[in-house]
Amino acid sequence: MALQFSQLVAQLGEGAVQHSLGGQPTRDPWLSGVAAIDAAAAGTLSFVENLSLASQVASTGASALILPLEPASLREQADERQLAWIATPQPRLLFAQAIAQFYQPFRPEPGIHPTAVIDASVQMGQDVYIGPHVVIQAGVTLGDRVCVHPNVVIYPQATIGDRTVLHANCVIHERSQIGTDCVIHSGAAIGSEGFGFVPTAQGWYKMEQSGYTVLEDGVEVGCNSAIDRPAVGVTRIGRDTKLDNLVHIAHGCTVGRACAMAAQVGLAGGVTVGDRVILAGQVGVANQVTLGTGAIASAQSGIHADVPPGAVVSGTPAMPNRLWLKTSALIKRLPELYQLYQTLKQVQRERS
């Protein structure tokens, strides 16, 4: 699909606070796609978010650019090169909106493949897609326009909301409640059994996991992630929360709205996460810990104690990020400190 630059600007709406059609004579280039600035060919749109890529404006092959408002020199450079441009306080957001003008992800046409095995009791809405070799068991409900990619398995009594997409080979366990507009990526397991074993003299006694998992509307779960259900009650992921690949959410966690957890994060059992919490990659959170609204943990943090709302923490065990930055720098100077320590010990020894 091709789009003229001026059309694109019109569609992006108020996000574009200034724009130029590409110099004199007015060129208003035709655009056929989007590209990274250092790999862009003629006829593509690209973007500059921060200054690390700003030098690319001088050499990019793109025909049009989304630029930040500052520095103004970027616009001048683009003008010199007769590139069309849009300037905006949010280049990444506008670029995301532009991508959506050129690219729609693969969505199969509605229809039920004859190889799918669907229990007679399953209820489904309109325009559902169910791919080859999908298995949907008793009592499951699917909303309108749900898209179930091949080889997905849905255990009994699960519900899947309108427009939710289940990618290939993911597994939705019994009683899971998945809201509207969710995306479950390939291989993820939702509502699987929590890890509940009670130690006894005869070995581990298995605690059956009678609860269920709820994903509210707009949740995304990355490839091969797992969200367990609890022994009793609910594991809940709040509306608009996004989980990356290989994330583990244990039984009984309650995660708020609009959180983001990067890949390989793990929450132990019964963790409570407020709204808009951001956990970077490989963070671990211990049993029963509470993370306050808007808290942020940097990569690989190990969080053993509650984190107040809005706090930024780092390290294992996690501490305030500013303190961690200091201590991390000082750890590198421990050899110096230790040398002084030895000198002082020597002095003490000589005096005594």
Added chain:
Amino acid sequence: MALQFSQLVAQLGEGAVQHSLGGQPTRDPWLSGVAAIDAAAAGTLSFVENLSLASQVASTGASALILPLEPASLREQADERQLAWIATPQPRLLFAQAIAQFYQPFRPEPGIHPTAVIDASVQMGQDVYIGPHVVIQAGVTLGDRVCVHPNVVIYPQATIGDRTVLHANCVIHERSQIGTDCVIHSGAAIGSEGFGFVPTAQGWYKMEQSGYTVLEDGVEVGCNSAIDRPAVGVTRIGRDTKLDNLVHIAHGCTVGRACAMAAQVGLAGGVTVGDRVILAGQVGVANQVTLGTGAIASAQSGIHADVPPGAVVSGTPAMPNRLWLKTSALIKRLPELYQLYQTLKQVQRERS
């Protein structure tokens, strides 16, 4: 299924050292299920394990409670509210037993779905369930009452013991030997190829993985975990050992009995783990390390050296937990230490 409280007490047997039917006049409530204490409705049973939830006794909606023996005030509180209760030294265990009275996990009826593709040489016991789209290859043996959920793939020559459950989309690789009463959760890979590559001037030379993986009886493997087979010999997981989600066990590891490994633990090649070892989430263990019987590692520990039996270790590189608690606290005070260090340096400089 509903159960009167007195019946439940009778079934829980000796674990219940004291109980009350719920005040005068004797009420002996009917119970329809189990619930977390802060979410329990009338007609449910709940439990109090530790004091953090003890205050909930005053307000819970549950009709019956499993209580610890201490403090006695909990029983008094329950009496005041005319709640039925059981007191026991092991509330969690009794609660687990109570859950099993009310809830059985989904187990399909025996039978072989016509879409399953099963090699003619496969041998299977009685009352086996094989779900839709399962693939079982040559020479596989399944015991009695094995349950193979949809879309599972079993490579050639594997054996699966009686009553073992393979959840949807898991993969059992060639020659794996899985004991009785095991549970392999969704998406797990058992007996996959170890990561064996020998560096040469021409690049990596692949070492074929001719060994196999053994899971002894009663082992559980969490969702999307992977247990590799070795180049020669065996990767072995001992009887009654439980692995959580996203755990990695490399080629040639030998894990003892009744261990528990939380989510995202990784063992490198050839690790030896004694019996009853507990590894918390995201722990990593380096090549060829030995962990002694009963050792414990706290979350995110990085274990590069052998751990003696019974030791509790923490940190990266792992050290005794008590030392780690001290050093972790002191790391936060490094800025103070460093300030003093600078003062002392200054003093030295002035003197010289």
Added chain:
Amino acid sequence: MALQFSQLVAQLGEGAVQHSLGGQPTRDPWLSGVAAIDAAAAGTLSFVENLSLASQVASTGASALILPLEPASLREQADERQLAWIATPQPRLLFAQAIAQFYQPFRPEPGIHPTAVIDASVQMGQDVYIGPHVVIQAGVTLGDRVCVHPNVVIYPQATIGDRTVLHANCVIHERSQIGTDCVIHSGAAIGSEGFGFVPTAQGWYKMEQSGYTVLEDGVEVGCNSAIDRPAVGVTRIGRDTKLDNLVHIAHGCTVGRACAMAAQVGLAGGVTVGDRVILAGQVGVANQVTLGTGAIASAQSGIHADVPPGAVVSGTPAMPNRLWLKTSALIKRLPELYQLYQTLKQVQRERS
């Protein structure tokens, strides 16, 4: 398959710099397989790589051994026990080559199972194997002798090179380009959507991931790993690079040739990795970081800044390995340092 020792030596070629047929009278044993030295039975070949296992030469049940050149005493010991042996500077490589003489991994015969669902537009080369319940969507191209194990799903427009093996239940996403001689292990997801969300006042705005993932020739990807595609451009894994289980490669990473990443490594978005980089288990690399050619990171390193070519780093945040070894040792002595610190503080207080 059995092989006489002298035949084996002939086939291993120049790697074997010295050998003995097993004492007088010349025995030239028949070998039926390979085994670990401490578990080897008569009729098997084993190997000694380093001195930790050297004492096993005195007691191993193996009939033949691959030995290192040093110490010479190993050869004498083997001679005494009338064991056949080969001595080589690279015992592990020769052993890998020997395994390949006795063991070939399971590869199904070419053929397309009737339950596979293959779009009419799919192009495939000669001698392809496509297992039961595989789903291959529109526009996919498969090279010669590709092996697609059961329940694999290939989304539209992907290409799979000659001789590549896709293990059970892995998922290849749209537009992925997989080279020749690759192995994708069970449950891995290739070319899945990158984790791209732009924060707005209304919540996360999803950035569609219009790019694709390229695996060059000879790449291996471990079980349940995930390699995401980017919003624009390419995620690329260079020729001969090997990834272990549960590895996460985020959108837009560029990984060089002949790298090795152990299990549970995670690369955040846009990371650049040079050739022959080695990342041990559970390493994390932050957004946009560059790792130079030949760099090495030890287990659990957290890399937040660029690493120069050839550097060896450790710790979080990562530092030169030699410094990390020192600081790790000194962290354990922080209690001593702190005691001195308190003494000095006391002295200062008394003086003032």
